[in-house]
Amino acid sequence: MVICPLCHSPLRKEERSMTCEKGHCFDIAKQGYVNLLTVQQKHSLHPGDTRQMVLSRREFLEAGYYSPIGEKLKALVQTHCPKAQAVLDVGCGEGYYLSHLSSIPQRTGVDISKEAVRCAAGKYKDTLWLTATASHLPFSDHSFDCLLSMFALTMEEEYRRVLKPDGLFVQVLAGKNHLTALKNIIYPTLVEKEKNLQPDLEGFQHIHSETLRFDFAVEENLQVKNLLSMTPHVWRISKEAAQALEQTQQLRDQGEVIFNLYKAK
Ligand SMILES: C[S@@+](CC[C@H](N)C(=O)[O-])C[C@H]1O[C@@H](n2cnc3c(N)ncnc32)[C@H](O)[C@@H]1O
Ligand SMILES: [Zn+2]
Incomplete structure (x- = not known):
């Protein structure tokens, strides 16, 4: 159930808005998404x-x-949460990724980026898209019944709260050898920090x-650049590496993706 981000009472859907019993009102945008991110929850514009x-x-x-990745997600959710009604x-x-789970009747996507949610709502109908924060x-x-975090953040306490007991949490992380060829162009000499790719999660x-x-x-320069801008490397790339990528017409690379599955206790 969707609740009001201001007073936490249930939100009811009306024709063009969602409202709570205290009269807080959130417009449904013409693309169909709802912005439930409050000013206090925004740390930037x-x-x-x-x-x-x-x-x-x-x-x-x-x-x-x-x-x-989409196919693997679908198969794992089918195996480990076959009766899911709400994801x-x-x-x-x-x-x-959520569009791969169309066999689950109630689908909800949340992102802090209004641009992301607007783009999702423009293409994938029959899904509730909300601007909100994971915290x-x-x-x-x-x-x-099921909650996904695909290359996104893990807020274990909050995820545990909204999941049903025994609900499935699917955490998807980039492995150490994910996009090695791209990383070799961007950081020719960098040694990566070790990260914990199978964390213990409290309550799971x-x-x-x-x-x-x-x-x-990838056979096109445009898609090489698209790949760069969808990774966090886009924030760290040097001028020289950006120029090298500007000249890259072809990239053969490897995806290495870790799927961690947890049950809510
Ligand atoms: C690396 S992207 C992954 C997007 C998508 N899951 C995918 O794999 O295509 C991480 C996403 O998390 C969103 N994000 C960042 N901080 C967030 C927060 N506090 N709450 C909700 N979403 C957040 C970003 O806007 C971005 O869309
Ligand atoms: Zn309210």
């Missing part, structure tokens, strides 16, 4: 991914380079992990 990042991600994902994707971006999800306790029981590896070839 336009939080989250920018329009350019969102459009790059849309163009790259639509070309199918990452379809093995939430936190940090949903432009909606690509204050606008849902009552135990609303979802780890049930399964799997690493998906696949090769792909």
Whole structure:
């Protein structure tokens, strides 16, 4: 159930808005999404991914380079949460991964970026798209059977709260060898910091992990640049590396993606 981000009472859907019993009112945008991010929850004017990042991600994902990730997600959710009625994707971006779970009747995507949610709502109908923050999800306790975080953040306490007991949390992370060829262009000498790719999460029981590896070839400079702008590397790239990528017409690379599955205790 969707709740008011200001007073936490239930939000009812009306024709053009969602309202609570205290009279707080949130417009449904013409694309169909609702902005439930309050001014207090915003740490900048336009939080989250920018329009350019969102459009790059849309163009790259639509070309199918990452379809093995979508297919793996679908298979894992089917196996580990076959009766799911309600799924939430936190940090949903432009909606690509959630669209793979169309067999689950109630789908909700949340992102702090208005541009991302607008882009998702423009393409994928029959899904509730909301602008909100992962740290204050606008849902009552135990609303979802399944929750996804695809290359996005993990807020274990909040995710535990909105998941039903025994609900499934799917955490998807980039592995150490994800996009090695791209990283070799961007950071020719950098040694990566070790990160914990299978974290223990308070309130969750780890049930399964799997690493998906696949090769792909990008044959166009535009898509090479799209790939860069959908990764955090876009913030760190040097002028020289950006020039090198400007000349890159072809990129053969590897996806290495970790799926961690947890049950809410
Ligand atoms: C790396 S992108 C992944 C997008 C999408 N899951 C995908 O894989 O295509 C991370 C997303 O998290 C969103 N994000 C960042 N901070 C957030 C927050 N506090 N709450 C919700 N979403 C957030 C960003 O706007 C961005 O869309
Ligand atoms: Zn309210």
